[in-house]
Amino acid sequence: MRSEWSGLPVRHVLPELAAALDEYGVAVLTAPPGTGKTTLLPLALAGLLDGPPTRKAIVAEPRRMAVRAAARRMAWLLESRVGAEVGFSVRGERRAGPDTIVEVVTTGVLLQRLQRDPELGGVDVVLLDECHERHLDADTALAFLLDVRATLRPDLRLLATSATADAAPWARLLGTGEDATAPIIHASGTLHPVTAIWAPPPRPTAPPHGLRVDPAFLSHVADVVRRALAERHGDVLCFLPGVGEIGRVAGMLAGLDPGGVQILQVHGQAPAHVQDAVLSPGRTRRVILATSVAESSLTVPGVRVVVDSGLAREPRTDHARGLGSLTTVRVSRASAEQRAGRAGREAPGTVYRCWSRAEHDRLPEYSRPEIALADLTGFALQAACWGDPAATGLALLDPPPPAAMAAARRTLHALGALRPRAASTGPDTRAGAGQPGDPELSDAVVTDRGRRMSAVGVHPRLARALIDLGPRAAEVVALLSEQLPRDAGDDLVAIWRSARRGGDGFSARWRREAERLARAAPREDGSPAPARHTDPAGTRTIGPIATRNDDHLAGMVVALAYPERVARRRGGAYLMASGTAAELPPGSRLGTAEWLAVAVADRPTGSATARITQAVVIDEEIARLAAAPLYGSGDEITWRIPPGQRQGDVSARRVERLGAIELSSSPLRDADVRPAVLAGLRTEGLSVLRWSPEAAALRERLAFCRRALGEPWHPVDDDSLVGAADLWLEPELSRARRRSDLERIDVAAALLRLVPWSARLEETAPERIEVPSGSRIRIDYSGERPVLAAKLQELFGWDEAPSVAGVPLVVHLLSPAGRPAAVTGDLASFWREGYRAVRAELRGRYPKHPWPEDPLSAVATRRTDPRR
Known part of the structure; x- marks a missing residue:
């Protein structure tokens, strides 16, 4: 054991923490960055500090980068290697063996393990690190673990750790009794002072909008990095919202002395050698451009300066349209403090904040938890597989939003992952089980198909495509499950072929994930899935996909995963089956296609039209097959206003539709169109009638009678007349077949039907x-x-x-x-x-007209005075 562990501040609270876990089985630890809570604490919990191990521990981290780094650091402290006493597991990669005592995993891997083995056999303690970040997988894993402790493993020890001091909510959540709270242990480290320098842009820049960040602001951030290098010593850690911004700022800094400054780009998809270089002391001065992945977890050695853009990315989900996207937001004050703290882990440091002190005071105190923002389809499937589809029995700090959960359950019903409990007494593995129109029951149960989808380890939509199409779909599913390079085009098939040829880091990651998914595509009997597809209604089987090309396979994968995003050309844009209009980027090679399967799309803030980011050309056969649950045919008798027009007319047709997409139509000759005519009146109001001056004047007389006398005179305002159309517009209304028939109605004669039978209009008004x-x-x-x-x-x-x-x-x-x-x-x-x-x-102006001095005695006349 290396002696460096003795200098980590968390060692001082180890006895208190051990006593709390012995007595309560749960505890919350707060510790500032750099105290050893991620590396020393797991070793202590497992008993590896002072003798042979006594317990097996799992450490759950929210990010893969943190998992690998923590495992390497702990193995280094033990003077061992990764895979021996300390191992790790991330999606698609595991380095652990029979001698592994401490295993570091992502929270996603922990969820999969809990679903397979809820008792966590052989595990004595679970440490959930960085709980304050409020990732959805971490919140879910903690809820499952608390359920396990309450029902199966009261001996299982749970420790939640946070880099912030706001531990009371976690203590209440982990409390073992109705009013009890878990003990809170505070570890204080050597808190080096960090000087804040406010560095707003010299001129106003546009605020972030969607994924767009003003290039002028990014240029300012690059200038602040140069300023920090000139004014301060040590490495510079610069926080930016995304990979694209990192690349642009790196380009702006390309002129720095390559012999004296090394520029590193760190994000979730960064190659392993870059991650290793970041977590190792540099031989030259470094500028580390990073996303929020570098906010917490392990110390980045050598950093004395932080340059903070003040921006981050958060998910946004349009549940009504089934579209999700990332958007750029201002960081919270808590995140800003976390970022600043990176400069003071090893020595006094400096943070350059690219905003003003006044702006800082207006920032939200904390970031919103992911459960309040994200697509909850995967969460809902996890909860259903756990036995709580509505997630009402899970111990969560924040309950899932009802609208998001309802949308998630509808999606899972459509994918065949859920079915209403009362719908069947036997297993239901049909892909179409739970159509969108089925009752949405909070006590729905997961199907065998849903469990197989959950075990794949990707979004349920992608798992559905993999299960239906088999291992050959794995490459496309892997492509859809990864964040694509920022310079990727909108043609997903072209991106696929480029990944096959490429030798870059993205291609390597994609190939590993594709191999993993190919192994994870079982049939019900556990053997590899055949390359055949059963349609979502469960009625027919399509032949082997090997008879078709890459375009066909990619189109099938995307359309099966996102059936509501199947899109057909409409004018210069596309209409998706969900009813959302969508546009391709200017100059897209896909722009001439009649049909598309849209893989990625978002709807910019304030826009009614979605923006297609990646798609595949398909034909109508694939669209009909993949979106079969959305197919419908029947008579449509409506009042229809064509796009771009203000006036509508009766439309009576027999229509085939795929969701909102019209496939074919034929006119209906003898349909009852009266409901459509009434709908036209309600939609466009009384403007569909032709109001002659006589009709308008008669309506004013009737309105006066209503004001002056009240009942039984009928109100004649727009809403009242439309609501009583069958009272005063019959029989003309029943004979009307189109707008022109309404325009020919004698409105004045029709209005007379509203005169009460007991009154005479000419006498009253x-x-x-x-x-x-x-x-x-x-x-x-x-x-x-x-x-x-x-x-x-x-x-x-x-x-x-x-x-x-x-x-x-x-x-x-x-x-x-x-x-x-x-x-x-x-x-x-x-x-x-x-x-x-x-x-x-x-009288001087009109001398020929009479102007008597006594008008009451004068004779009224219409004529002039002939004497004048």
């Missing part, structure tokens, strides 16, 4: 009224009160205007030219007080 001159003047009912507009000379002798339905008329007195001269609701008062001023103003 007359259309016209006779004035003293003998003229019959039309009443305007468009306002709150009815209006009579008449020439002043026609009202001589009329000392009071009549009322309509008890409401006095408002009189608009007009000049001889028909222009308003006065408005009054009290005609007698006008003659006494207002007439003299109007007379004085107008």
Whole structure:
């Protein structure tokens, strides 16, 4: 055992931790970075520090890079080799043997092991590292482990470790009684001070949008790295949101002295030799460009300076459209502190933050947990295989969002991984078991097919394609399960062929994963799956895929994995079976295809159209086969508004559809279209009718009667008229077959059907009224009160205007030219007080018209004064 372990601060809490585990079986350890919680603690739990081992331990890490690094570090401390006392397991690679006492695994591998062996036979203690990062697999694994302790293995010891001090939620979760909490042990390390330097861009830059980061901001980050190299000593660790940004900043830094500065690019898919170089002391000064994988876990030696872009990537899932994507977000304050702490693990350090102090104060306190953001299909399958499809009985810090779980269960039903408990008493392994229209039961049970899908170790959609098509699909499934190179095009078949030829790190990883998946494609009897496919309805078997080419195989894999993303050309874009419009990048070689199977697509924020990132050309046969659960045919009688138009019409057709994609149609001649006509009225409102001036005026009279008298007068606002269409538009409505029939309806005659049988409209709200001159003047009912507009000379002798339905008329007195001269609701008062001023103003302008001094005694007239 190397002596370096004695300098790790976590050694001081080992007795307290051992006592807590002996008494409670569970504990929470908080320890700042660099204290040895990832490397020394597992060795102590296994008894490897001071004698022969006493317990077998599993250490679960959220990332593969951390798994390999922790195993190497522990083996180094023991002066041993990886695979002896300390081993590791990641997806597709295991280095452990019969003498392995401490095994470091990813949380995904731990989940698979728990599903196979819930009792974890031979394991005495499980350490879940970096719980504060809130990865979904880690949350799920802890929930399963707590269930195991409660039901099968009360002797199993659990330790959750975190680099943050917020341990109370974990203590409550691990507590063994109703009100109990697990003991919390705090390990304090040598906390070297880290000086924060605020380094915002000198000029405003565009905020991140989706995956796009303003190039001007990345140029600023590169400038800050150069500044840090000039102002400080030691290696520089620069945090960036993704692989693309790492590559662009690396390009901007290419002019640095190659003999004096080494630039390393670190991310989840970085080659092993790069990861080794990062975790080993450098011979020259280093600039390490990294994603969030470098936030926690093992110490990166030599780092004295951190340059933080303040950006990270989070998943976003559009459950309604079945689209998922990553988006660029601002980091939380907790993540910013984690990143800054990397500069002070070995000595005092400096963090250059590429934002202002004011912006820092507005950052969220913590990052949102993955369970609140991610596609939960894989989680729902894990929970179902565990026996809790609704995940209501799992001990989780945050429950899964109901909408996300509902979408996940619908997907699993469609893949045949779940079935309602009451649907059948026997095993159900049909690929189409649980169609999208089946009842969504919270007590659904996993099928044998679902268990096989879970064991594959990829997303259930990809597992479905592998199980249906067999080992030859493994290469395409492996391609879809990996993060593709940033310069990969949108043609998935071309990417596949390039990976076959390539000798780079991506091709090597892809080939290893393809070999693993080929071995993991069993039939029910455990033998390799045949290259045949049973359609999702379970009704027929398709011949060997060996008779077709790579394009056919890739198309089948993608279409089976994502049937709702089967897409057909519509104009210059595509319509997916899910109903989402999608577009290819400009200049795409796939742009002339009639059909596509879309492997990767996202919907940019604020856009109604999805963006296709990778796809395969397919034909209609593959589309029909893969998306068979979405197939439907029948009569469609609707009010249809064509794309790009504002007006619709009745559409009566017999239609074949694949989800939202129309395959074929033929007109229906004698269908009952009345529901569609009513739908048109509801959709477009009363504008589908032709409103003559007479009809509009009649509607205003009826509206006045409703306002003035209430019941039994019917309301005539838009909603009321549409809702009562069968009351006033029959029989014309029943005879209508298309929009033009509605436009020919005599709306005025139809509205008269709304007049109560006990009332006479002409008596209640007359259309016209006779004035003293003998003229019959039309009443305007468009306002709150009815209006009579008449020439002043026609009202001589009329000392009071009549009322309509008890409401006095408002009189608009007009000049001889028909222009308003006065408005009054009290005609007698006008003659006494207002007439003299109007007379004085107008009689000189209109001398041929009578302007008597006493209008009440004058004779009303429509004519001029002949004497003048």
